[in-house]
Amino acid sequence: MDKIVIEGGTPLRGEVHNSGAKNAALPILTASLLTSGCNFFRRVPDLVDIRTIKKLLGGLGVRFVEGEALGVDATDLTGIEASYDLVRTMRASILVLGPLLARTGEARVSLPGGCAIGARPVNLHIRALQEMGAEVNLKDGYIEAKAARLKGATIYFDLPTVTGTENIMMAACLADGTTLLKNAAREPEVSNLAEVLRGMGARITGDGTDVIRIDGCPSLHPTEGEIIPDRIEAGTFMIAAGITGGDVTVVDADPGHHDALIAKLRDAGMTIEIRDKAIRAAGGRIVSVDVKTLPYPGFPTDLQAQMMAMMAVGPGLSVITETVFENRFMHVGELIRMGADIVIQGNSAVVRGVPRLRGAPVMATDLRASACLILAGLAAEGKTVLSRVYHLDRGYEKIEKKFAALGARMERVKG
Numbered sequence: 405m406d407k408i409v410i411e412g413g414t415p416l417r418g419e420v421h422n423s424g425a426k427n428a429a430l431p432i433l434t435a436s437l438l439t440s441g442c443n444f445f446r447r448v449p450d451l452v453d454i455r456t457i458k459k460l461l462g463g464l465g466v467r468f469v470e471g472e473a474l475g476v477d478a479t480d481l482t483g484i485e486a487s488y489d490l491v492r493t494m495r496a497s498i499l500v501l502g503p504l505l506a507r508t509g510e511a512r513v514s515l516p517g518g519c520a521i522g523a524r525p526v527n528l529h530i531r532a533l534q535e536m537g538a539e540v541n542l543k544d545g546y547i548e549a550k551a552a553r554l555k556g557a558t559i560y561f562d563l564p565t566v567t568g569t570e571n572i573m574m575a576a577c578l579a580d581g582t583t584l585l586k587n588a589a590r591e592p593e594v595s596n597l598a599e600v601l602r603g604m605g606a607r608i609t610g611d612g613t614d615v616i617r618i619d620g621c622p623s624l625h626p627t628e629g630e631i632i633p634d635r636i637e638a639g640t641f642m643i644a645a646g647i648t649g650g651d652v653t654v655v656d657a658d659p660g661h662h663d664a665l666i667a668k669l670r671d672a673g674m675t676i677e678i679r680d681k682a683i684r685a686a687g688g689r690i691v692s693v694d695v696k697t698l699p700y701p702g703f704p705t706d707l708q709a710q711m712m713a714m715m716a717v718g719p720g721l722s723v724i725t726e727t728v729f730e731n732r733f734m735h736v737g738e739l740i741r742m743g744a745d746i747v748i749q750g751n752s753a754v755v756r757g758v759p760r761l762r763g764a765p766v767m768a769t770d771l772r773a774s775a776c777l778i779l780a781g782l783a784a785e786g787k788t789v790l791s792r793v794y795h796l797d798r799g800y801e802k803i804e805k806k807f808a809a810l811g812a813r814m815e816r817v818k819g
């Protein structure tokens with residue numbers, strides 16, 4: 405298995421290109437299930453999770469045309485099942501449930517089960533489909549859903565679930581009548597999906613707010629669309645500039661998606677300059693700040709671990725509170741091995757800054773925890789060897805090349 409070896413202590417400098425967003429590309433690729441004909445999407449990132457969803461869609465009969473824009477053709481569907489083998493490697497596989505059911509009247513999707521960052525149930529997806537008239541049974545670890553035609557309904561989400569909102573929004577496009585999603589997720593990735601669905605002829609309003617209205621249509625047609633920039637990747641590079649005392653400009657980004665992060669990084673002593681489609685982030689003397697994760701537009705849970713790495717070398721005390729996922733502190737033990745002083749109290753981590761971290765062999769447990777350990781390694785004295793790099797490859801495109809181009813002493817060792 406590959407490892408990433410980092411020799412810390414170099415301030416990162418230069419420009420880095422922001423890739424397309426994994427979390428937007430995943431639902432947008434599955435939305436192709438709603439149409440007959442070939443869709444074309446630009447800026448699909450080259451990531452393990454994207455290969456996984458292509459494998460899953462391929463198993464359902466979807467064909468791909470590789471090119472600058474990825475062609476996705478779901479004209480002839482041959483299957484209705486997302487197997488355990490694929491779903492357990494990527495929970496977002498659940499995103500096929502809504503569109504598959506709406507298009508074919510049937511879907512069989514493995515229940516994802518637990519994962520490294522908590523139980524992460526899919527009860528809200530299931531309940532919403534039931535409210536739209538689907539018959540849903542849980543059998544042999546699978547969700548088996550049937551509905552000749554879904555019916556529009558008013559759905560209240562107990563929590564603003566991102567993939568839940570996306571799944572039901574897709575299903576509602578082909579439903580009979582109007583669906584209202586209340587307490588819907590407001591993430592930019594939801595709006596990116598809504599924009600693509602509108603391109604397919606769907607009638608959707610309110611995306612980006614917590615009430616989304618979908619007026620169902622009998623059918624949709626193929627479209628062309630573009631994936632938005634990955635705000636988590638961009639944020640990771642901005643925090644990398646802060647933790648190394650460097651100066652990094654993320655180009656091809658969308659500064660409008662970063663309000664909570666930018667405010668927090670400025671409070672933490674960084675200089676952030678917003679340009680048209682670029683963000684310049686320059687480190688200064690780090691100031692310890694408190695962070696609380698929240699659904700968008702709050703501080704993203706997917707940047708919590710990276711921010712903790714920076715606070716680990718702050719001058720004082722920082723309380724980092726995770727409100728979106730239970731158990732999302734798997735990186736803490738590894739940071740402690742690098743010399744950090746962190747105590748977990750319930751859903752908060754109390755971080756007492758230390759003057760410097762020390763390189764160590766560390767192990768990734770999930771995608772964002774891996775990014776945190778990369779940042780810690782960049783700031784640490786000496787050598788850090790990160791194993792289980794496959795977590796990182798799920799969500800960061802060409803990560804070691806991008807960091808190396810900014811001056812990081814980082815390389816991948818094939819194993």
Ligand code: UD1
Binds near residue numbers: 524565566
């Ligand atoms: C998505 C993102 C993930 C991000 C997360 C929160 C994708 C592919 N993944 O994950 O990177 O960390 O949003 O921003 O877009 N919940 C339930 N029941 C449900 C669904 C969710 O209780 O049926 C809970 C979850 O356990 C969690 C909260 O709702 O506590 C939010 O989770 P959710 O927004 O659904 O996360 P994902 O969509 O899986």
